[in-house]
Amino acid sequence: MGNIAKRNLLTVGMVGLVACLVDTPDTPSTDPRPPNADRQTGCAIMCHGLDTNNAPPRSLNGSMATTSVGVGAHATHVGVASTWHAPVLCADCHVVPASVNAPGHKDDGDNKAEVIFSMKAAATWNGTTCQSACHGSAELGGSAPNPIWTQVDGTQVTCGSCHGKPPPAPHPDDQNCAKCHPTMENGNQTFRDPMSHINGVVDVDPSVSGGCSSCHGSAASSAPPKDLAGNTANTSPRVGAHEKHAGASTWHREIACTSCHLVPVTDGDSRHRDGDNIAEVKFDQLNPAGVFTRATSTCSTSYCHGNGRGNNGTVVWNAPGAKTCTSCHPTNGSGMSGRHRKHISDERMKCSECHGTVVNAQQMIINANLHINGVHEIKMANGTFDAAARTCANTGCHETERW
Ligand code: HEC
Ligand code: HEC
Ligand code: HEC
Ligand code: HEC
Ligand code: HEC
Ligand code: HEC
Ligand code: HEC
Structure with a gap:
């Protein structure tokens, strides 16, 4: 009952549906349908979609224009590999029929198509705009939380369209999303894990709300000090320069965990403990050639510690003393x-x-x-x-x- 109440069942007109419904000669498979209804034989030939995809365009009345409601923003939602969001399935907005005769397709003889949003999308559709969990809200600072389905010009999917960047208070006012959202690249508001964006789960490093420091780190940060053995001195190899990188500085940006590690979202994350109690050091794209050698506690072929002319820096992770301007490049x-x-x-x-x-x-x-x-x-x-x-x-x- 709860599920049904949360689904917003809306019927919408479809032109010429009846004329289109020709049974396929094959016996329908008993296998579950793949979720995205990637092009099925028969769908596009007669009714809607193209060779690559069953979603409009083409719409039922043959339209290819995104300004036509039967076409709208289908192509920007389905069948595209995205660098910034998880895949959107037909099933997020429709009940996908297993065959032309399946319930939910040619169902009640009313010549109407149902738009039934999934639990994830939790949306309402009024024939022009959608209000959905996927497109955020005005409370989160989004400038276009109710996008117009037939306006496909990119203006409704900019970074600030669905939520502020970042969202307004009580959300922390901090531009470097990666500090707390392990799905993001450090510093530049691009996604290292787009599959986790707009998937219905807010991914936050639990240490932000004080969880990880039972094994390493402190109330202020999940990074050492303290290290796994309880060491707190910065000269201790496993503590090293963590604080120097995390702390605000007059001369460099704050360097997030994601610059040097694949950060686990939970303690049980597969990116986390693999049984050897040795941290995996994996540099991000600013240091594509960077290598950490544990035996000597040395980072080499580093861009950040180089002279600005390539991946040519070398630095000892736990060396005492502050860096001066000439530590990296001559002046x-x-x-x-x-x-x-x-x-x-x-x-x-x-x-x-x-x-x-x-x-x-x-x-x-x-x-x-x-x-x-x-x-x-x-x-x-x-x-x-x-x-x-x-x-x-x-x-x-x-x-x-x-x-
Ligand atoms: C983001 C939500 C969304 C997704 C994802 C989506 N659709 Fe739709 N679909 C709609 C809306 C909105 C309409 C317009 C309904 C109307 O006419 O009012 C529609 C209409 C249709 C129509 C009727 C077209 C017409 O000419 O009236 C078909 C067929 C269809 N969708 C198939 C698909 C298929 C197949 C997929 C997956 C490959 C898909 N849709 C994915 C939202 C979606
Ligand atoms: C200092 C830590 C921190 C930083 C930096 C940060 N966030 Fe967040 N963010 C959080 C926390 C904690 C939550 C979870 C809040 C909650 O559950 O109410 C959150 C939640 C969110 C949500 C979901 C809000 C909701 O209620 O659905 C969005 C969207 C978001 N952040 C975007 C961003 C963006 C974009 C940036 C960078 C421009 C950013 N955040 C930077 C800590 C941070
Ligand atoms: C189409 C709407 C939409 C757009 C555009 C959008 N976001 Fe989001 N974003 C969301 C939603 C919805 C969430 C809530 C959590 C979820 O479902 O992943 C979210 C969550 C986030 C979070 C919290 C971590 C997470 O993934 O859970 C960050 C950080 C974030 N977005 C950054 C960005 C940045 C940076 C951009 C621009 C490049 C952007 N978003 C554009 C809808 C959007
Ligand atoms: C500039 C690169 C860099 C940054 C940024 C960084 N780390 Fe590390 N981290 C390292 C290196 C190098 C080691 C390995 C030390 C060793 O094994 O000798 C390490 C080790 C660790 C360890 C294992 C400690 C132990 O006892 O073996 C943890 C836990 C850790 N880091 C967490 C974090 C967290 C959490 C953040 C962000 C708040 C972070 N690190 C940021 C480079 C970094
Ligand atoms: C039960 C103890 C424990 C807890 C709790 C814990 N960690 Fe760790 N963490 C470890 C160990 C052990 C390592 C060393 C990596 C290994 O063994 O492969 C580690 C390593 C890391 C690293 C270095 C990169 C890597 O995975 O090797 C980061 C970053 C990190 N932890 C972040 C976190 C965050 C964030 C949390 C909270 C979600 C957390 N840890 C909670 C024990 C813990
Ligand atoms: C940890 C290494 C490191 C230290 C220490 C360092 N720099 Fe740099 N600096 C770089 C790198 C790498 C570049 C190359 C440009 C870039 O990536 O921003 C650079 C670039 C510059 C530039 C060129 C402008 C630019 O950013 O493109 C100036 C000027 C400069 N540094 C001045 C200084 C001064 C002054 C100090 C001391 C206060 C200093 N640097 C300390 C690594 C360092
Ligand atoms: C007459 C102009 C000029 C002056 C003065 C100057 N720079 Fe530069 N600098 C440049 C230009 C131009 C580049 C870009 C070279 C390129 O991208 O090929 C550059 C690049 C750099 C870089 C990147 C690495 C490299 O060697 O190209 C660093 C680091 C840097 N400057 C530091 C400094 C520092 C520190 C000073 C003062 C001691 C300084 N520069 C004075 C013009 C200048």
């Missing part, structure tokens, strides 16, 4: 790209004259988010740098020159 021009040496040593120019968004004249980092992010940030008082051609133009100092 005297030598060993730096192009005409650094000429400008720094000969012309006595300051870094800030060409890297004005990152550093100031006192050599202080002024925007930690732009430093060690995989991009060379060039901002001069006058002129532009063409990164592809490696040329500077209109600087007011000289003609267009190659760096």
Whole structure:
């Protein structure tokens, strides 16, 4: 009874359904239908869909236009591999018939198609717009929580369409989703696990609500200290530089767990304990070549600790002492790209004259988010740098020159 109440049963008109219903000559299979009704012989030939997919287009009246309600946003929901959401099945919006004669298809002779949303979608459809769990809500800060089915222009599926980024208070006001949502890439609001997005489950690192520290970490963070053996010193190899990476810094971004680990969602997650009590270190895309060697507690071929010219950094994970500017790259021009040496040593120019968004004249980092992010940030008082051609133009100092 509860289930039925939660389903929003709505009937909608379908044009010319009766004329279309021709029984297939084959005996219908007794196997359960695959959930997505990937093209079935017979469906598209006579009635709706194309060779690749049974969903409209083509609609029952032959329309191919997304502005036609029988077509609408079908193609953006089904049969597409998405980088940002879990697959949407026909069954999320319809009862999929096993054959043309199955209940739910040619059912009650009323020439109407049923749109019966699944529990996951928990939605209502009024013939024009949908209100659904999939498209978030205004309370979550979504700008288009009731999308128009026939408006297929991308404007209703931007990051802020369904929920704020992030949602408003009481949700934490923090842009780096990966800190608490293990499904996200660190820092850039893309998905490392799109299958877990819009699947009806909010994926949150339980340590955020204080759960994981029974074995490692503290009330503040699930990262060591303390490590699995109870060590708390940063010079202890398994504690190492965790705090340095997690803590806010004047010169670098906060580095989330996902930059170096596949973070488990629960203690029982298959990504978590495999029985050896040794943490798996797996760097994200900013450090594609990064390697951690446990025997020497060393990270090598690291981008982050390199000189900005490739995956060439090496650093000891538990070495004492703070990093200085020259720990990673020179500041005297030598060993730096192009005409650094000429400008720094000969012309006595300051870094800030060409890297004005990152550093100031006192050599202080002024925007930690732009430093060690995989991009060379060039901002001069006058002129532009063409990164592809490696040329500077209109600087007011000289003609267009190659760096
Ligand atoms: C996101 C929800 C959603 C999904 C997923 C979905 N549909 Fe639909 N479908 C609709 C809506 C809304 C309509 C329009 C109903 C109306 O005419 O008012 C519709 C209409 C139809 C129609 C009637 C078309 C016409 O010309 O009137 C067919 C056939 C259909 N869908 C088949 C499918 C198949 C097959 C799939 C999976 C491959 C699918 N749908 C997936 C929402 C969906
Ligand atoms: C500091 C931790 C933290 C950060 C950072 C964070 N979230 Fe969350 N988020 C949470 C927690 C905790 C919940 C679960 C809240 C609940 O269950 O009520 C949540 C829930 C959500 C939900 C589901 C809300 C609902 O009630 O259905 C969305 C959507 C979401 N977050 C989006 C984001 C986005 C987008 C970002 C990054 C721009 C982000 N979050 C960053 C902690 C965080
Ligand atoms: C079509 C609507 C829609 C769009 C567009 C959308 N989200 Fe979501 N998002 C949701 C829903 C619904 C949830 C609730 C949890 C779930 O079902 O996975 C969610 C949850 C989240 C969460 C919480 C973790 C999780 O997956 O449970 C994060 C983080 C998040 N979204 C980030 C983003 C970002 C970043 C973008 C833009 C690239 C985005 N979302 C675009 C609907 C959307
Ligand atoms: C900059 C990379 C980096 C980041 C960021 C990072 N870790 Fe680690 N982590 C490591 C390395 C390297 C080790 C392995 C130490 C060893 O085995 O010698 C490790 C080990 C661990 C261990 C095992 C400790 C032990 O006793 O063996 C846990 C637990 C852990 N990390 C959790 C986390 C959590 C949770 C976060 C985020 C809050 C995080 N880490 C962030 C690099 C990182
Ligand atoms: C029962 C003890 C225990 C609990 C509770 C626990 N962990 Fe762990 N954790 C471990 C062990 C042991 C390792 C070392 C990895 C191994 O053995 O393969 C580890 C390793 C990790 C790592 C390093 C990456 C990896 O998987 O190797 C991260 C990140 C991590 N845990 C996060 C968490 C989070 C988040 C929670 C809460 C959801 C949590 N842990 C709860 C015991 C625990
Ligand atoms: C942990 C290594 C590391 C340390 C320490 C470090 N840098 Fe960098 N820096 C980099 C990398 C890597 C780049 C390459 C550009 C990028 O990825 O943002 C860079 C780029 C720069 C740039 C070019 C602008 C840009 O970000 O693209 C300036 C200027 C700079 N660093 C100044 C400094 C100053 C000043 C300090 C000391 C306060 C410092 N750096 C400390 C790694 C480091
Ligand atoms: C005359 C302009 C200019 C000055 C002055 C300058 N840079 Fe650069 N810097 C550049 C340009 C242009 C690039 C981009 C090179 C590329 O992408 O090929 C760059 C790139 C970098 C990089 C990336 C690695 C590399 O060698 O290309 C670092 C790190 C960096 N600068 C640091 C600094 C620091 C630190 C200072 C001051 C000590 C400084 N730069 C002064 C123009 C300048």
